[in-house]
Amino acid sequence: MSFTARVVDGLVTGALPGPPGSGVAPTYLSPTGAEIVFLLLGVVAVVSALLVVATSQLVHAALWLVVTLGSVAGMYLVLTVEFVAWVQVLIYVGAVVALLLFGMMLTRAPIGRSPDLDNAHRWPALVAALATAGALVALVVDAFRSAYVDLDVAGRTPGSAAATGATIFRSWVLPFEVLSVLLLAALVGAIVVSRSTSDGA
Amino acid sequence: MHVVYPAVVSALLFSIGVYGVLARRNAILVLMSVELMLNAVNLDLVAFDVWLRDPLHAGQSLTLFVITLAAAEIGLGLAIVLLVFRTKATINVDELVDLGERAE
Numbered sequence A: 001m002s003f004t005a006r007v008v009d010g011l012v013t014g015a016l017p018g019p020p021g022s023g024v025a026p027t028y029l030s031p032t033g034a035e036i037v038f039l040l041l042g043v044v045a046v047v048s049a050l051l052v053v054a055t056s057q058l059v060h061a062a063l064w065l066v067v068t069l070g071s072v073a074g075m076y077l078v079l080t081v082e083f084v085a086w087v088q089v090l091i092y093v094g095a096v097v098a099l100l101l102f103g104m105m106l107t108r109a110p111i112g113r114s115p116d117l118d119n120a121h122r123w124p125a126l127v128a129a130l131a132t133a134g135a136l137v138a139l140v141v142d143a144f145r146s147a148y149v150d151l152d153v154a155g156r157t158p159g160s161a162a163a164t165g166a167t168i169f170r171s172w173v174l175p176f177e178v179l180s181v182l183l184l185a186a187l188v189g190a191i192v193v194s195r196s197t198s199d200g201a
Numbered sequence B: 001m002h003v004v005y006p007a008v009v010s011a012l013l014f015s016i017g018v019y020g021v022l023a024r025r026n027a028i029l030v031l032m033s034v035e036l037m038l039n040a041v042n043l044d045l046v047a048f049d050v051w052l053r054d055p056l057h058a059g060q061s062l063t064l065f066v067i068t069l070a071a072a073e074i075g076l077g078l079a080i081v082l083l084v085f086r087t088k089a090t091i092n093v094d095e096l097v098d099l100g101e102r103a104e
Helices: A003-013 A034-055 A058-078 A082-106 A123-144 A159-169 A172-194 B004-023 B027-052 B058-088
Strands: none
Touching: A003 B027, A034 A058, A034 B004, A034 B027, A058 A082, A058 B004, A058 B027, A082 A159, A082 B027, A082 B058, A123 B004, A159 A172, A172 B058, B004 B027, B027 B058
């Protein structure tokens, strides 16, 4: 059997080689504290994401997006990936949402209810989204039913700033530098695009 | 932590983002839904990184890269939205049909 076939087979049956020392997975009926916190944060994230796409007030959508992104950061913390969690808070909650609010302000978004935020084909969109959700949830539940990760291992800090920094600046230096060039290009592009009409072109 | 939990939450967030991209009419709301989808992917990347104990920390590094890319995307996307608003006086994606086949 080829490697790809084995990996696909492992993905389908959930029999990927587990990490060392993971042991047998506990039952789903006795959730740990971390799992309960994670599920609560997940409920908050999903409900506020639903409100982002369902609310009829533009500014409220941005504020619900803050709740979603914040609870995703909380989920990162529960998964012991603390550096990524704080980056998420700084960049997403801090910068991206502020940019979105600026965009709304500059495009004279209506304050208050606007009934025409959804377009004509929202029911086909709902069907497509439900189909996506059904397919993805069925797939991941089937694939990862027996996968279990023990988060509470002494001496293991996979998400600390030290560990993340070491891997980024050892193994991922080239993508990191390429990304900085890409950020510069995006910055210059945004400036050029937004001032092209003012100088008469 | 069962890996199913982050995977299911991420799948739900992704499909909510799909709905938002397809059903919303305001371009800024479409950008927000794209952010939801990117966040779903990030959650999966982090969960699998922690699960597989990858010595390269590929999941975390890629999550940081995706966050950076999302920031770049939102900056450029909003610049384009502002340009469209200046030239067309609307950011309603239903009305931006210049490149479509049926112009009427």
